[in-house]
Every structure is written in C-alpha cells, then in structure tokens.
Amino acid sequence: MRILLVEDNLALADGLAALLRQSGYAVDMVHDGASAEALAAAESFDLVILDLNLPQMDGLDVLRAMRSRKNAAAVMILTARGAPEERVKGLDLGADDYLIKPFDIGEFEARVRSLLRRQAGLKTSSVSFGPLTLDLTTRSFSTQTAPLDLPARERDLLELLIVKAGRVVTRDAIVQSLTSLDDELSANAIEQYTSRLRKRLAPLGLTIRSARGLGYFLDRDAR
Secondary structure: OEEEEEOOOHHHHHHHHHHHHHOOOEEEEEOOHHHHHHHHHHOOOOEEEEOOOOOOOOHHHHHHHHHHOOOOOEEEEEEOOOOHHHHHHHHHOOOOEEEEOOOOHHHHHHHHHHHHHHHOOOOOOEEEEOOEEEEOOOOEEEOOOOEEOOOHHHHHHHHHHHHOOOOOEEHHHHHHHHOOOOOOOOHHHHHHHHHHHHHHHHHHOEEEEEEOOOEEEEEEOOO
C-alpha cells in the first residue's frame, strides 16, 4: 500500500513516515500544499494523510483539487484545526477521516489500517484464500497450522495479490503500490519475488499465475 504524507512539521513528518514504513507501507512525503497537489495529480496513492495549515496552498484546497479530478485515494486530514465547522468542511469536501492534533499514535495507526481496508473494499480485519489467511491488523500471514514468515517485499506482494485474489494485478499496479519515488522495482525483481513466493505457496496448494503481458494473480494450484 502506498501513502502520501503531507506535513510541514518536519519532525512530526519524519516520525510518522518512519512509523508507517516500519509497518511496511511505501511512503512519499512532502511539506507544502503545492507539492502535495502536484504529486497527487501525477502519482497513484492508496491513502493521503493531509495537514491543513500548509505553505503555498492550504490543505483544503489540495483536497478540493484532488476530488475535482475524481482522485479516489482515501484522505485522512491530520490537523490542529479542530473546530466543528472545520471538520464539517473537510468531510464535506471529500475527506474520509479527520484526526485532530495532538493524537494518540495507536489511534492513528488504527485509523490508517481502517482506511486502507476500506480502500481495498474489505469489511473485516482478515482475508483468506484457501488455507492462507492475512491478518490486516498485523499484516502477517498464517496457514491453518502455523504462521507463514516472509521477507518484507515478498509479504507486500502477497498481500496485494490476496486482497485482489482471483483478479489480475498489473505490473504497473504492483510498482505503484509497493514503491515510493525513492524506490525502484524492476520487472526482473518482481519476477524474482513471484518465483520465491510460488515455492513457498506450493505446499499449500496455491500458486501465482502470470497473465501474459498483464501481470499476476493468486490461484489454486491445479496439480
């Protein structure tokens, strides 16, 4: 999952970005409204965490511009502007959540998870495919008998595939979802991660199939 963090308090921005990356999310970070508006227009994000009191362009104007372009990314407003009329304005403009500073870190993390579940079209905190289950709260996999430990990038790829099980996930969608602007993920790297996952999933009767020229999808192994 890819997140855009828009916050002009550099210390807070660095702390939240580190927290989100530790949870396995790809995070891009900007510190002013104009940069946020430009990046949201050029790139695809699952979630935008948006301060309001920003240099160059107010956060509500960023939100207004996003929704006018039919940008469907989830938006969490994170601000010290807590007056009821401010909250109403933000939600009416299309924000999905509104969290007032100062805030509890645990609540912040829970709201991020909730918004990302909603963005993926999920109503529960877990998703299963065959004997494999993903706990969306801990972002961990398990089988019917034991946990399935995976390296971070393989876990991220398998999470994307199980959330969209049965549907093809394009290579472009994989790159967009798993990397920030500071990362690179080549077609060869994706194939390597996919190959390793196939070996791990084979004992479970699952596989990752290639849709020629398109991408990949999670499926049951017919063998």
